[in-house]
Amino acid sequence: MTAIQWRNLPEQAAPYDEEAHVLVRQSTIGQLQLCGKRVELAGSDGYLEPVSEPLVFGTCVHYLAEQDLLAGEPRLDLLTNMNEWIEEILVTEYDWTLAQVPNVRNFFDEIAGAYRLWRTTVRPTFRKEPLGVELKMELPLGEGRDKQIYLQGTCDVLFPSRLVDFKTSRSPWLQDKADVSIQASLYMALAKQTFDIEVKRMTFWNYARGKREWIPLHTARTVKQIDAALLSAYEYGLQMEAGIYPATPVPESSFNKKRGWYCSPQFCGAWNICPAKYLADDRDEKTVAIRSWK
Ligand code: SF4
Secondary structure (H helix, E strand, C coil), rough: CCCCCHHHHHCCCCCCCCCCEEEEEHHHHHHHHHHHHHHHCCCCCCCCCCCCCHHHHHHHHHHHHHHHHHCCCHHHHHCCHHHHHHHHHHHHHHHHHHHHHCCHHHHHHHHHHHHHHHHHHHHHHHHCCCCCEEEEEEEEEEEEECCCCEEEEEEEEHHHHHHEEEEEECCCCCHHHHCHHHHHHHHHHHHHHCCCCCCCEEEEEEEEEECCEEEEEEEEECHHHHHHHHHHHHHHHHHHCCCCCCCCCCCCCCCCCCCCCCCCCCCCCCCCHHCCCCCCCCCCCCCCCCCCCC
């Protein structure tokens, strides 16, 4: 069993079929890299779907940028009815409501500010028409034991020679984060499969909330790096097909056996039901997870 590579992507591939294929979403890889058990337990009884102010903030800023790019013109009109579309995002994507958001006015103001700044600093750097916005792409990674393994990812913006993704965070991203991102490598292969174009550059536009600034992080990949990412994604797919979801509450790189930041009532929706959570550190181990805006 071998993984597909950059130079031998299939000319034609059947679309992903839930019955016949195993699906590896790019976003799932991020979770598997932290702890496989989170992926196994997601959706089980007692699992809490994540919601938080930073998550919803990012989704809303993405939404404005996406609507702007799709319309090909400013969508300042969306800043006048934020309660309508933000309520819809909250209800449909997070099972939450505006009434549960403290200080709505400040929240809206910060989203509007991020979008206005995006309009004046990020948007003018896009000189060509995008090939796609919020584009769902997929490719077959290789044969599994019984099923084919498929990769799927949704890129924010694809241009003929560059991929672009928007990220929001409290502090600015470091360049290393962009340079080691598996997302960049996988999206390049997905773009080649979907459009038959060779894009090996990506820009992460990072909105650093603490600085109120959009910062570009440019990164590039070699064919070797893309192939290595495809192999990793394939191996994750094989692991998913076999139903192997190792719990890694302590990162492998942790020499002092300290629990990873993600293994906590605040950051893991599986905390209440997980038999593998790591309890031997200095936090309040009796804490029970709740869904909360913070
Ligand atoms: S509680 Fe910890 S070990 Fe359990 S799924 Fe979450 S991150 Fe993994």
